[in-house]
Amino acid sequence: MKFSGGDLLMRALKEEGVKHIFGYPGGAALHIYDALFKQKQIQHILVRHEQGATHAADGYARATGKAGVVLVTSGPGATNAVTGLATAFMDSVPLIVISGQVQSHLIGTDSFQETDMIGISRPIVKHSYIINRAEDIPKIVQEAFYIATSGRPGPVVIDIPKDKTDPNKKFEYKKPKHISIRSYKPKIEPHPGQIKKAARALLSSERPVIYAGGGVVLGNASKELIALNKLVKAPVTNTLMGLGSYPAKDKLFLGMLGMHGTYEANMAMHHADLILAIGARFDDRITNTPALFAPNAKIIHIDVDPASISKIINADIPIVGQVKESLGALIKEIKKSKIKIDSEAVDHWVSQIKEWRAQHGLNHEMWKGAKKSNKILPQVVVQELYQATNGDAWVTSDVGQHQMFVAQYYKFNKPRRWVNSGGLGTMGFGLPAAMGVKFAYPKDEVVCVTGEGSIQMCIQELSTCLQYGIPIKIVNINNQALGMVKQWQDMIYDKRHSASTYQNSLPDFVKLAEAYGHVGFKVTKQEELAKVFKKAFALKHKLVFIDVYVDPSEHVYPMLVAPNGSMKDMWIAKDKKA
Amino acid sequence: MKRTLAVLIENKPGALARIVGLFHQRGYNIDSLNVAPVFDGSYSRMTVTTRGTENVVEQITKQINKLIDVIKVSDLTEGSHHEIEYVLIKLFNKQFNQTFKRKLKNLEFQVIEQDNSIVVLGITGSSASVDSFLKALNNKSFIEVSRSGCMGMHKSEKHLTI
Ligand SMILES: Cc1ncc(C[n+]2csc(CCOP(=O)(O)OP(=O)(O)O)c2C)c(N)n1
Ligand SMILES: [Mg+2]
Numbered sequence: 001m002k003f004s005g006g007d008l009l010m011r012a013l014k015e016e017g018v019k020h021i022f023g024y025p026g027g028a029a030l031h032i033y034d035a036l037f038k039q040k041q042i043q044h045i046l047v048r049h050e051q052g053a054t055h056a057a058d059g060y061a062r063a064t065g066k067a068g069v070v071l072v073t074s075g076p077g078a079t080n081a082v083t084g085l086a087t088a089f090m091d092s093v094p095l096i097v098i099s100g101q102v103q104s105h106l107i108g109t110d111s112f113q114e115t116d117m118i119g120i121s122r123p124i125v126k127h128s129y130i131i132n133r134a135e136d137i138p139k140i141v142q143e144a145f146y147i148a149t150s151g152r153p154g155p156v157v158i159d160i161p162k163d164k165t166d167p168n169k170k171f172e173y174k175k176p177k178h179i180s181i182r183s184y185k186p187k188i189e190p191h192p193g194q195i196k197k198a199a200r201a202l203l204s205s206e207r208p209v210i211y212a213g214g215g216v217v218l219g220n221a222s223k224e225l226i227a228l229n230k231l232v233k234a235p236v237t238n239t240l241m242g243l244g245s246y247p248a249k250d251k252l253f254l255g256m257l258g259m260h261g262t263y264e265a266n267m268a269m270h271h272a273d274l275i276l277a278i279g280a281r282f283d284d285r286i287t288n289t290p291a292l293f294a295p296n297a298k299i300i301h302i303d304v305d306p307a308s309i310s311k312i313i314n315a316d317i318p319i320v321g322q323v324k325e326s327l328g329a330l331i332k333e334i335k336k337s338k339i340k341i342d343s344e345a346v347d348h349w350v351s352q353i354k355e356w357r358a359q360h361g362l363n364h365e366m367w368k369g370a371k372k373s374n375k376i377l378p379q380v381v382v383q384e385l386y387q388a389t390n391g392d393a394w395v396t397s398d399v400g401q402h403q404m405f406v407a408q409y410y411k412f413n414k415p416r417r418w419v420n421s422g423g424l425g426t427m428g429f430g431l432p433a434a435m436g437v438k439f440a441y442p443k444d445e446v447v448c449v450t451g452e453g454s455i456q457m458c459i460q461e462l463s464t465c466l467q468y469g470i471p472i473k474i475v476n477i478n479n480q481a482l483g484m485v486k487q488w489q490d491m492i493y494d495k496r497h498s499a500s501t502y503q504n505s506l507p508d509f510v511k512l513a514e515a516y517g518h519v520g521f522k523v524t525k526q527e528e529l530a531k532v533f534k535k536a537f538a539l540k541h542k543l544v545f546i547d548v549y550v551d552p553s554e555h556v557y558p559m560l561v562a563p564n565g566s567m568k569d570m571w572i573a574k575d576k577k578a
Numbered sequence: 579m580k581r582t583l584a585v586l587i588e589n590k591p592g593a594l595a596r597i598v599g600l601f602h603q604r605g606y607n608i609d610s611l612n613v614a615p616v617f618d619g620s621y622s623r624m625t626v627t628t629r630g631t632e633n634v635v636e637q638i639t640k641q642i643n644k645l646i647d648v649i650k651v652s653d654l655t656e657g658s659h660h661e662i663e664y665v666l667i668k669l670f671n672k673q674f675n676q677t678f679k680r681k682l683k684n685l686e687f688q689v690i691e692q693d694n695s696i697v698v699l700g701i702t703g704s705s706a707s708v709d710s711f712l713k714a715l716n717n718k719s720f721i722e723v724s725r726s727g728c729m730g731m732h733k734s735e736k737h738l739t740i
Contacts, residue, residue: 118592123603127646130591147646182740183588183649307640310633 002170005134006035009098009165011173012141014041018069020060020439021045022053024080026073027113028100031165036071045439045468048460050077052432054084055458058093059396059436062419065220067094067148068436074100075113078159079120083426086124088155090423091241092218094148095155096141097121101130104161117159126154134164138175146179151186152305153218188304190321190329197317198276198300199333205274205298206345208234211257211286214241214422215279215303219323222246222415225278228327231334233346235353237265239280240407241422248411254353255362258286259560260404263360263572264353266558269294270568271352277301279323282312283423292566302326360558360572362408367529375551376526378402378477382409385447385475388533393445394437396420398430398454400484402477404556406449428457434472435461445473445537452478452506452547462516465543473536474545476509479552487555491571513545520545580609581635582661582730584738585624585642586649589615593647597624600645606630606638610663610705610727621649621740625730627705649740658733663708664726665701666690673719674699681714696721 003011009032013021022045025033036044047053050072057068072081078099088095101107102114118128127147129140137160144156163169202208210232216225222245229236229252236246237257246253255262257269269275275297280286287293290312301308301315302323309318319326367383382405385393391411396419397403403420412418419437421429434448455476465472486500513520519542521532529548536544561569561577572578587593594613601608606628613624628638635653642651654661669678674697682699684707691698701708705728712723732738 119595122592122596122599128592181646184646305644307637307644311637 001173003173004031004035004167004170005131005137005160005165006031006167007038008134008137008171008173009141009160010035010039010042012138012175013069016141016145017066018042021069021071022047022056022060022436023071024050024053024073024077026075026077026100028074028102028162029071029077031162031167032071032098032100032160034167035165044071045435045464047432047464049458050080051083051428052435052458052461052464054081054095054097055087055426055429055432056436056439056461057095058084058088058429059419059433060440061088061093061095061436062091062433063394063416063437063440065218065416067096067145070095070097072097072099073113074102074117075115078115078117082120082124083428085121085155085157087421087424087426087429089124089126091214091421092153093155094153096144096148096158097155098158098160101159101161103163104132105163107161117157121157124155125157128157128159130159131161131164134166134169135171135174137164138173142175143179143181147181147184186304188321190302190319190326192329194317194319195326195329195333198319198330199337200339201274201298201300201317202232202234202276203334203337203339203341206342207271207273207349208232208276208346209254209268209272209274210234210236210246210276210278211239211269211280212236212242212245212278213239213280215323216242216245217279217415219279219304220415221279221324221327224324224327224331228331228334231331232341233343234276235268235350237261237268239283239286239422240420242280243407243418244412244415247413249413252350256407257567258283260408260556260558262357262362262408263558263570263578264356266560266567266570267356268353270566272297274298275300277303277315278327279303281308284312287312288560288562288565288567288569292564294567360578364409364411374525376523376529376548378405378479378550378554379409380526381475381477381529381548381550382406382449384529384533385449386410388530388537389445389447393417393447394419394434394441396430396433396437396446396448398448398450398457399425399427400451400454400482401479401487401554401556402449402451402483404484405477408556427454430454431458431461431474434474435465435470438470438472447473447475449475449477451483452476452480452509453482459512462513462518462543466517469541471539471541471543474543476545476547478506478509478547478549479554480506480549481552483552483554484556490555509545509547513543518543518545520547523548579629579631580655581628581630582654582659582728583626583628583635583639583642584652584654584730585626586651586738586740587622587624587645588647588649589620589622590647593622596645596647597626597642600641601628601638604638604641606634610725612727612729625728627728650738652732652738654730654732657736659730660733661704661728661730662702663705663728665703665708665712666698666724667701667720668696668698668722669720671695671697678719681711685711
């Protein structure tokens with residue numbers, strides 16, 4: 001049997017287990033769309049903007065660990081996918097973006113809707129392909145999925161000139177049984193000597209901290225991390241991307257670290273004598289001034305990407321390997337080892353951390369008090385949401401203060417439940433990402449916590465949600481400002497709010513939700529919050545938009561002092577440095 | 579510090595752009611670049627010279643290695659190695675005088691073309707000697723010049739092959 005290029009593509013995608021494609025059609029992609037129409041196994045979700053497609057597929061990928069798939073047309077379709085590609089690239093998310101391209105003979109002639117997608121996307125993809133021969137489609141699709149999902153995952157672009165999917169040109173479906181790419185061998189065994197050294201260092205430390213990042217989530221190594229810490233009993237902190245990889249309810253959990261990390265997590269990092277970094281990359285939002293970072297700590301760094309090791313902070317014991325395998329090896333080594341942890345010293349360390357928490361830790365009980373004040377605190381919104389969902393929802397967010405409040409106050413106990421754009425910080429991510437998560441887990445509660453700024457960057461996807469019946473819940477922490485920008489202006493620019501407020505131009509979000517065919521609620525008093533959440537979550541088959549007006553003057557604290565600060569230098573309130 | 583990297587890379591469209599793009603993207607300099615397909619033509623070998631501290635160059639090699647099309651990278655500067663460069667230079671016969679020839683004395687050269695007005699020389703030497711030769715000239719001493727960029731290879735037992 002012979003297939004057109006479009007049919008080859010559909011079959012290749014099915015063989016990769018694809019069930020959903022998020023996309024938007026156009027001229028150069030029409031042959032592919034016709035092939036899509038003629039099959040039944042893959043559902044196409046028509047978004048309202050290609051950026052929405054990329055974030056939806058990205059959310060799907062983050063929630064499942066499988067590659068998300070996007071289909072767009074050439075030119076503007078492709079360029080609209082660029083922000084989503086960069087978002088996925090920065091957070092190492094496996095994504096396949098298939099872009100239509102003008103016909104091969106038109107490439108390079110400035111033809112209608114021609115854009116060099118390979119060139120434009122080059123710095124923000126793990127790899128990219130242009131299809132030169134239709135019969136290569138199965139092989140290339142197979143390779144693309146392999147590359148996107150293995151090693152350090154990332155997005156892959158497949159650019160397909162229109163003539164390569166011509167329905168009148170047919171080919172056999174052929175692809176190699178085994179993938180072998182001589183220039184790409186992502187499976188790396190952790191070095192046994194390094195594992196030994198790491199075990200020794202860890203067991204001999206007196207003030208250890210485990211600093212676990214998104215790599216633990218991506219590498220499905222949460223179980224191993226928990227098992228390791230059953231042996232070591234070290235305090236654990238998560239990066240923004242790592243939240244959920246270690247259960248927040250565990251008493252050794254310190255919360256998030258970094259720019260808006262908890263006081264105790266940042267203090268622990270600064271004073272540690274040993275830091276075990278796992279799938280984390282010492283991002284500038286973590287380390288503060290690198291030269292002042294953790295002055296007394298020996299650093300063990302496990303990462304699948306050798307380029308992440310000793311990039312910012314020199315690792316004393318580098319371990320290159322899959323996080324899961326490396327932790328497995330480390331656990332074995334520790335069980336074998338005769339070195340006894342100085343538990344007295346570690347206990348002392350843990351109680352020191354407790355003291356820090358008692359001094360300036362986050363207050364997770366704010367929702368219980370302050371009901372009489374007429375302004376709702378944004379932190380309380382997150383805490384009430386946590387109560388309303390039993391801490392068990394999939395939560396996506398956008399970018400800004402609301403994102404940090406979720407990271408601080410929604411206690412994630414399971415990996416992948418927390419879906420946000422950490423590396424690129426892409427406003428507009430939250431709503432489409434929540435759609436993607438809901439497609440992956442239709443029975444689960446999926447909540448998008450957003451801000452009135454961010455939500456307007458992909459608000460058009462509310463229409464997609466109606467078309468496909470996607471009953472997510474949207475919690476708009478409405479502080480009537482680009483809050484995070486305004487916070488910086490308060491702190492650094494003497495309260496000059498340049499372009500960070502809307503001067504009474506915000507839409508009525510309840511009416512807006514209703515116009516899109518959904519349900520909207522507005523909340524202005526704290527005592528209404530719990531009730532409204534209850535009502536909203538009871539509407540199982542409806543998308544509910546909950547617009548919560550909060551105190552616009554609230555800031556996110558702690559906040560690392562910059563420039564020239566270390567991790568122990570924090571603002572802990574508007575007028576208080578610690 | 580000057581560094582010389584040798585890279586084996588798949589001979590695919592766009593592969594070179596990925597390398598060049600990466601240098602730009604990450605804020606590294608390319609001082610010279612030499613590249614051509616070798617062996618069966620399925621891959622190319624390139625020599626890149628750049629500058630940076632040990633840490634920077636380690637980052638560069640790791641980042642290059644991450645590119646899917648890159649088969650191998652080696653920092654030649656870490657060990658003893660050969661570095662050589664080829665230069666084509668065209669001048670008027672009258673410029674090819676004793677002063678000029680004296681400047682050539684540390685370099686190997688061939689006369690590739692000569693007629694009654696023009697001479698074209700092919701010069702071989704280390705990049706450093708080529709640099710100092712060219713520096714000693716001024717724009718009145720020749721017509722045009724083209725350099726291959728540095729080519730490198732490990733000395734003796736050490737190899738870079740696929
Ligand atoms: C696409 C994009 N543009 C600009 C920014 C810069 N930025 C970061 S946070 C922020 C404010 C976000 O406002 P809102 O969504 O209302 O969240 P809030 O901080 O008020 O909670 C802005 C503009 C960004 N992260 N992404
Ligand atoms: Mg806001």
